[in-house]
Amino acid sequence: MPGELAPLAQAFFAANPELSLQALGSGVHVPSLDLAPSGIPVTHLLAEHNAELARQYLTLNQLAFGGIGVPRWVLSDLYLLPGAIGLLRCPARLLKAPARERLLLADEELAIGAACYVAPSLTPGLFVGVSLFSFLPGRGASSWVKTLTLGMVRAKFLRGVTQWDNPAVRVHTRLGPMRLVGRVPGGHDYDERTFVYETDLRDEARVAQAMARGEEQVPAMRIPVTDLAALGALLDRAEAGARLELVPPGQDAGHVLVRELRG
Numbered sequence: 001m002p003g004e005l006a007p008l009a010q011a012f013f014a015a016n017p018e019l020s021l022q023a024l025g026s027g028v029h030v031p032s033l034d035l036a037p038s039g040i041p042v043t044h045l046l047a048e049h050n051a052e053l054a055r056q057y058l059t060l061n062q063l064a065f066g067g068i069g070v071p072r073w074v075l076s077d078l079y080l081l082p083g084a085i086g087l088l089r090c091p092a093r094l095l096k097a098p099a100r101e102r103l104l105l106a107d108e109e110l111a112i113g114a115a116c117y118v119a120p121s122l123t124p125g126l127f128v129g130v131s132l133f134s135f136l137p138g139r140g141a142s143s144w145v146k147t148l149t150l151g152m153v154r155a156k157f158l159r160g161v162t163q164w165d166n167p168a169v170r171v172h173t174r175l176g177p178m179r180l181v182g183r184v185p186g187g188h189d190y191d192e193r194t195f196v197y198e199t200d201l202r203d204e205a206r207v208a209q210a211m212a213r214g215e216e217q218v219p220a221m222r223i224p225v226t227d228l229a230a231l232g233a234l235l236d237r238a239e240a241g242a243r244l245e246l247v248p249p250g251q252d253a254g255h256v257l258v259r260e261l262r263g
């Protein structure tokens, strides 16, 4: 039964009537998905029969992430075979310039405007945030494609990787506080400013409150996103068991907003 997120999701699509929610993945997983997360219908497209859409996803992922964009075999083996990518589709004319030019679509042809892939993990209910991008700025498109994709796969917890100075921190805190987990297992191309966080998705009312930026303002430490010594020390403490989190909105004027939970 749709819960607290449903009216917010409906309001998002009412304000953006040209967007629709779709998924691209292997047919075998369809019975495991919720194809109406927060009451929003998802059109599932079989990856086996939609090679052109997969190619479009590959192009946009590589444009969004540059040198660390997804290689084709990883898209097949680690995205489309084990799971499903959540997509917001829209007429190509709505995409911002580099994406629009790269895809060479006619104005009214359907394009991927924003996409989210979260990978299943060995721990039941825990998914790993792998790729989130949007070429539809100023609409909250990435926070909605992320929230609805997590609903579609029935995630209870999300672990993700991001950078202190990435504008995406504001997007991630639309789903609630980001508990600091530590450094990236195996390292990262941007190691010095990258961290792992966890979001608890079990309480839908809490997620809805964060989506609406309705969370109570809580006192938080403000640490410059460039103070890598102080931020690295936070990760040391998180790895040692301290309960530290980025509180919504996560970033403000070049600072991250950090709170320590006691007890």
Ligand SMILES: CC(C)(COP(=O)(O)OP(=O)(O)OC[C@H]1O[C@@H](n2cnc3c(N)ncnc32)[C@H](O)[C@@H]1OP(=O)(O)O)[C@@H](O)C(=O)NCCC(=O)NCCS
Pocket: 064, 065, 132, 133, 134, 135, 136, 137, 138, 139, 140, 141, 142, 143, 161, 162, 163, 166, 167, 168, 170, 171, 174, 249
């Ligand atoms: C990060 C990204 C997904 C955001 O896309 P989007 O949802 O279309 O972005 P929006 O314009 O709706 O903005 C989302 C939030 O980020 C903030 N933001 C966006 N661009 C920003 C910038 N350059 N500097 C600071 N904040 C910015 C917005 O103010 C908004 O905050 P709010 O939710 O508190 O209002 C998109 O820029 C992207 O695809 N980046 C490249 C790939 C990437 O880094 N992905 C994240 C990996 S962790």
